Amino acid sequence: MDLTGPQLCYNYTSNVIGPGELKTFKCPASIEGRFVRITKHTVASTALRLCEVIVEVNADTCTILDLALNKSATQSTTYDDGKDHAGDAWRSVDGNLDPNMPVGQSCSHTDQVGHQWWQVDLVRYYHITQVSIQNRDVVPHRLGNVSVEVSETNNFDIHSEFYDAKLCHYYEASDVPASTLLILPCSDNIVGRYIRISKFVPILYDVLSFCEVIVEGGDPSCIQGTTGITATTTVTENTTDEQTDTTDSPEITSTTISLPSTCPCSCRGSIEKYYNRSIESLLDELREELMVSKKETASYTRTLVSVDDGRTSSRNIGYVGIVLLVAVGLSIVVPDVVSLAMYMKGK
Known part of the structure; x- marks a missing residue:
């Protein structure tokens, strides 16, 4: 396609976009290009100030760029200072990337040491390709040493860890630069419904807090193969000339x-x-595994112990034992017999 000039994607004519607001503009489907330019038309000499530009390309069932938006989110604990700055989990999937928590009121915040986590339910299974996390403008270390895991079920153990977790990405740095959108690509072919971001907090006042989570992926059928x-x-089915019983199950051949x-x-x-x-x-293999060997049963063991041992060495040991028993008996009885005989002779 020959591009002879710029193509208009969208002309936004309103006066202002709200503080911390993520504004989405949809381009015509026929537009193709390499460069994207945002221009401000104004008489006054005011600057054009932006915090993030996200360009969606070929948005279809295989490339969905914000699977977590407005989905149900939970977290291990929730911080609440009583001043409308509550760090509820849902605030990190509301579409607002404002990194200033008191002003934008759009950041999640846990409130306890130990294993801290934040989680979103995508409602259905997706092929997860990337997870991006918007850090706060202060205390950037709270997003350090985090793990991003994907799970097909919401089952976890007593330590609140997923049973079937698949690691998307482990960010091992101690912190993330303030106000940065941390982009974490997942390994290949990860499919799941639940996304969990977690960290172990060893000291007080070091919690898990961020302002937005953007999950990218697509339908599992889009995986190659x-x-x-x-x-x-x-x-x-068995059929004969006579009337057959309709309750019989078909024979699987x-x-x-x-x-x-x-x-x-x-x-x-x-x-x-x-x-x-x-x-x-x-089925044949299963029958063999379930079959109990006769030699392993208690009754067979008892019978085996009671039968005669015909080995020569065993017979010899038996004879020696008998001789020893007889010798011991004679050593006890003979002295008594001799004493009795001498007593009777003296009379």
Whole structure:
């Protein structure tokens, strides 16, 4: 496409955009280009001041640039100073990137030492490609040493850690520059519904606080290759000339489960051995695993202990034992017999 001149994306004619407001302008679908310019037309000599410009390209089901916007968010604890500066979790997904918490009232803030976390529910599963976090204009160290995890379920242990967490990114620096939008790309093929940002806070007054979380991703089907699991089944029903019982289940003659070449599942390694095999072979293997060996039962062990041991060494040990018992008995009885005989002779 030959571009002979600039193409107008949007002409915003209102006088002002509110403090801390994120304004979105939609361009015509036919516009293509490399450079984006924002121009201010005014008679007065006023400056053009911006804090962040986000350009969305090819926004479709595979490239969704703010999955977390206005979604349900929670956190481990919530700070409240009683002056309308409450650090509720939802304030970090309200679309307001204002880094000034007292003024913009748009930052989340926990209120306790220990394992601190913030979490958003995306409602459905997405392929997560990137998570961006807007830092505050003060105390920037509160966003240091954070982990971004993705989970398919909201199940966690007694330490409030996800059971099935997949690490998107670990930011190990001690802090983030003030008012910076920290961009954290995820590793490949991460699919999930819940996004959690967490850190361990070892000292008092070092909490988890930030002003906006932007989650980018798309539909799981956009991952290169097939992400689903397919099964092919051949079913044959038994039919005869006589009337058949309609309650009988069909006879499954062949079933094979196939694992795709590309799969984002974290459990792939543990279940891969069950794919590309028939159900019949899996059932046979299960029967063998459930079968109890006769030699492992208590009754067999008792019988084994009670049977005769025919080995020569065993018989010899038995004979020696008998001789020793007889010798001990004679050593006790013979002296008494001799004494009794001498007594009777003296009379």
